[in-house]
Amino acid sequence: MTTLTPTPAGPPDLTPDSTADTRALLAGMDTRRRVTDKVMTGLVVASFVIALIPLISVSWTVLSNGLDRFNLNFLSVSMRGVFGGMDAGGIYHAIMGTLEITALAALISVPIGLLAAIYLVEYGRGALAHTVTFFVDVMTGIPSVVAGLFAYALFAVVFGPGVRFGVVGAVALSVLMIPVVVRSCEEMLRLVPNELREAALALGVPKWLTVVKVVLRTAIAGIGTGIMLAVARVIGETAPLLITVGVIDSINFNVFDGRMMTLPVYVYRQYSQGLVPCNDPAAICIPTINYDRAWAAALTLILIVMLLNLAARLLTRVFAPKTAR
Amino acid sequence: MKLSLHRRVGAVALTGALAISLAACGSDNATGDAATAGTDTAAASDLSGDLNAAGSSAQESAMEAWRAGFQATNPSVNVNYDPVGSGGGRTQFLEGGVQFAGSDAALSDEEIETSKETCVGGQAINLPTYISPIAVVFNLEGVKELNLSPAVIAGIFDQKITNWNAAEIAADNPGVTLPDLAISPVNRSDDSGTTKNFTDYLASTAPDAWPYKADGVFPVAGGQSAQGTSGVIQTVQGGNGTITYADSSKVGELGTAKIKVGDAWVGHSPEGAAIAVDASPRVEGRIPTDIAIKIDRNTTEADAYPLVLTTYEIACTVYADANDAALVKAFLSYVVSDEGQTASASAAGSAPISAELAAEVQAAIDTIKAAA
């Protein structure tokens, strides 16, 4: 930015000529520059408006198509015994599967992620810490389908091919979740003022107790927020669960045995079952029932994600230390 | 950083209460049907236990109907069907992982040989349980029906005939106004029994126009494709001048082709499909209870519609476990019964197998027994 370097010190050159020149240069801004500025402003604003189009369109289509089916019965029954165009069936089994698998994934990744963050912030020096930081960032870019393949490969070594149950999916999700947890926890721990640590250490509190009792206590709200955002991030993952957990139409609470249904997979499955041909005039048959269910399930999924985001925001607001921000 | 204890306890309690109420209110009784709860029919059957099966995903909707029907009268039996695909189902069956398999193709001779180990002294048998006519479906404004000979169908799907007003199509359809519109053939993107039977039909009836062999994966690249029967139908509906092959049950309002059988034009129908199957010979060199059918694509039988897919249940003649044998017999007997065939016809839109064939399959099922 050579244009911006200040001119060397010296008496300013204030001859009438040069002042007039400068004034002409500044005030007589030529039209080309003004037009460029206007055009670019227009483009910048337009790009924001364009980005709103898909957001509004997705929200609107999901809402308007999903609300029809979205009711208590839909939320409280499974798909067992439902076939063809029957006006029945729900997503209870999928909600439970999603909640269980995601909770399990959180159970795996939160301790690992939190401890790793503590390591990075409180203990990490030198090559290992640098390497961990770098690869945590790299790990956030692992494609979800690869995480699914990994979990499948891991369990297939032990249980043989064709393995499909809840835990496999939870492991796949934790591979995706761990780096997110590490990053957000790390950020939160770094926000804790050093004075607090120094004060505790000066009082003779051992370092590990300082970390547990002072640093973690101070950062707990932020950590909670980070974890919720991480959960929100993986709860909508489809591909790894499609590979590792499969599909089922009845309720299965057992994550250690048998296939489970999850919400994102349910949406995909209903989408791919498509329109129902209503051949039997006697039976009640809704041709678009599968799409209707897919939209309603998508609505539920988005609501869950939004709820988690909202909870995370509330948590920050309610529990945030008064001094911060 | 002063957290109110009440607030925290409250939050935990609320979460817990939510989780519990959520866990308590769900149910598998999705149809609101009292029969599935099985209070009054409980005495009707003394069968109990788990019957595990795996196989073709194309059979899934039929299987759902059969399971619902069978479990209604046998409330203590749990039938599980894992739609892993025909190949996967056969592998699991041969490894003894499941009691029977659903498959879009009959077992090969080698597979039968392998099965003798699993079936403790017996062997595996193929039992046809339903027939699906495969319709050639198109979306062409104002045209509901076309006559398409095998060679023309082959030309269209091989992307040699590319416009609806091509002379080849017009020749067989006098009086039909064909638009000047590009043809977009749509095929299945996944490995499927429908594609295998369709390509087998083209390879048998129009070998000159269709230079490929029968294959579950569509051999021609560069066309529209989609996953599953619903996927191709949806794609056809979404475009103009599109054409595909699909389970006739899913056709809906779209136009379909009459295919040339002998010298006549025959539209798809369950009856025509059944005639074609009945006119076809068995695979040679199999035991009498192994009912593997080699569809005669070139049949000239009147009203026969030889573009069909037969699906099989594959079971053992001998089971090590007496309860397994009883469950398989009971379930498969239900499947070929009138009631079972009606259920699948209504749920999957498949064609029932003919009464004669059903009787034969029932006879084969009756020979299934437990090892002494």
Next chain:
Amino acid sequence: MEGFAGRAFRWTATGAGALILAVLAAVAVFLIIRAWPAMSARSGELSEKINWFPEGQSLLQFIGPLVWGTLLAAAIALIISMPLSVGIALFISHYAPRRLANTLGYVIDLLAAIPSVVYGLWGGLWLIPKLQPAWAWLADNFGWFPPFAGPASDPPRVILSVSLVLAVMILPIITAVCREVFLQAPVLHEEAALALGATRWEMVRMAVLPFGRPGIISAAMLGLGRALGETMAVLMILSPGALYSLALLKVGQQQTIAANIALQFPEADPLGVSTLIATGLALFVITLVVNMAARAIVARRKDFSGAN
């Protein structure tokens, strides 16, 4: 003077850090283990045993077009979303009223909160039918440009439609990184530029963009990494093919690795699964390289920028 508890805690924490490296290594190792049967199969064995494996090809010949399709879809998505993202980030950081900036940022973040399967559903059922006229227009007017060569397929289950949806999906990620960087641009430089009579755009061009260039590049690579691995939207929209084709408006030309895995996995036999895992390994390596490059650029910028 560290007690036993202190040492135990330190080692647990260090162990957790090391575990992350171990997990990443394990991903590579287990993928290789499961992919080995396919990688070591003699020529012809794969096509013989796997139904969907093309006749007479080696594993590499099979993976090649998939890699091409994956890169193409992601690259186009990036071309579409990159200028938009930079524009949005500038809007939030330098054009919109300061008080609104946070809220506007949150609105864009909402795009990231929508699960990919919902984008697939939206793309497949709502967007696709509406794109046909636009693509037909492109083919009619710009057909001389090879990628836009017509006729445009109907329904438009083509790679350009897929890339459009992917572009929407990676938009929030790129925007977030760019916004961060733009907000860090030295205020003194900006004010100096304005004081010298520069228009707002000139200020942005002279003071903000040069400063943010490494950040923009790494944001692009992060977005690219995400687009490369996206599965559901591709699976639900594209009519796949296996060609080294540039045609963006024709169906049956390309397929991505991730979508192919999801498509074939449920019905694959053990050797088929192994082949798919081998393709997954290729995807893993590609995304790893892209992400490492992106992070390396970010890290270097951090070291030298005075903004921290």
